[in-house]
Amino acid sequence: MVRSAFILVVVLATYWLMLSGYLYKPVLLIVGTISILVVLGLSWRMKILDAETAPYFHGKAAGYYAWLFVEITKANMSVIKAVLSPDMEISPTTTKVPIKQSTDLGRVTFANSITLTPGTIAVVMGESNILVHALFSEMTDAADFKDMGDRAGWAVSDPMLGRIEKGAS
Amino acid sequence: MEQALHYLNVGAAMFLLIGMALLLGRLLSGPTLYDRILAVNSFGTKTVLFLCVFSLIIGRQDGIDIAILYALMNFIATIAVLKFFRYSALDVSMNYSSRGDLSKTVVGKAEMSGEDT
Amino acid sequence: MMEGFTPILLLDMGLLAMLVVVAFAVVRLRSLFAIVMLQGVYSLLSAAWFVSLDAVDVAFTEAAVGAGISTVLMLGAMLLTEREAKPVPFQKQLGPLFIVTIVALAMFYAVGDMPAFGDALSPANSYVGADYIAATKNDIILPNVVTAVLASYRSFDTFGEVVVVYMAGLGILLLLGLNGNAGKWRAKPNGQNITGRKNAAEQREDKP
């Protein structure tokens, strides 16, 4: 809870400074502080100050996003080939992909990664699997999805999550 | 060099406008209403990009603020429209009740066919 | 390069041409849902055009109100009516056509009296406007003159405008479905236990 509040304050302060751009005008800084405090109070009252509102981002996860960007570029190439060829040969397929993640954040990251990669899109989120629509049948390789799922789960893994929830209760 | 950057940006903005005009075709002809929602969403993304390029062209930062607002509003409007067609009401809160298993589907009250013209 | 012809003018013309196309489509289409979507697109395009006219504050309002709340209002209206518009007989179209023609002629006539674009001697730039610009820096420390004029100097006659922005905020809250949901947020999707969250949820329940 305290960690989430701290992350929220840091994010909000960065956002305010980024949008206003005045680092040395006291009036604007005071107004900004007031609005950050109001937001903090409201979210405390709504009881949404938890690991989901202010997720923890560890530096290693940047590697995941770099990997994802490469994947997106590769997938884009194959989609663009289909779009621009005169007889676009596509073979739309649907398939079910199992989800291993237990946290909401992990599930969302995995499903969003699938959707971000062009050619595959998460249609329905189930309890234990996702229905995926793919543009080419060769894109529905179970091993690829497993690889992506493992990486996504690793990227959002939060070593302190269990301890924090225990500490709060 | 300034002049070259200016023309580069104008060219990019021009192509974005062409893309928007092409999407307008899908929006007008889209056979199902979901095609239209998709077209509007994509159109919004292109408008955000256009506003960014344009505010660099005219050298004013304020355009980028509007682009930020649009990036958010576009998302909210898309979700609102979809919510409208799923529940045929806007005051339904989107909580976990709408998430179900693949086998037992939670079907909204308003079930309507995809065809809309 | 031609006198007065800049590449930005070309972009403006593109935007305006698309506005015309969208407007005609709105008039001609029968499917009301498509019309609502097209109105959203119209608002996007007109905001881009306002930015090009240097009217950034108007574009901001257009973005908040046009794209957000008016789409929702139109959808709400559609909920009460049918999904298709009935064709209007030609006789009934004559009256509105007459009114629209008169208004358009009046507006074209009025354009002749408008000051030239960017004229330093126009009323907007010469009398009070200059005072506001000079005084804002000391009176109100906010850097944006338009905000200072709207929210402070003329806060009573622009009260409506403030209400509009407030309504846009309310509309977003309506969309996100926060009504009656405060304090009930509990992560128990289909009874599944999500790492450590259940404890917190149960604890919340314990408290009366």
Add this chain to the structure above:
Amino acid sequence: MDGGVLHMLQFVISALLLAGGVFFVIAGTVGVLRFPDFYTRMHAAGMTDTLGAELVLLGLIVQAGFSQTSLKLALIAFLLFLTSPTAAHAVVGAAHNAGLKPMLGKYRAPALGEAPEVKSEVKPKPKSKSKPKPRTKKKAT
């Protein structure tokens, strides 16, 4: 002269990124126009949203240099990166929920002369859905 070289480099990088981004945006739009059914169009739109938008914004960031403008542009890129897959998933999920069937199997675009015939092997869907009702006028509740 050093500054000139730096400016030249900035211009070239920015031009390459912008050209690539605009190419992806246009190709995505063409895909939205050409693809045969809603689900496949969604893939093309997603292409615009991811690589096209990010490349254009990256090109603009290179142009703006290190300033508040580029920070704001990076914020927009981040917001698009977060919201576009969510919006895409919401659209597809709603279409699926309403019973819009995806076209499965092989597809070839018809040549210019021939009539557009869509041949699709309709596979049984993975879940039993209630049939979409024919359009009925909805009453206000």
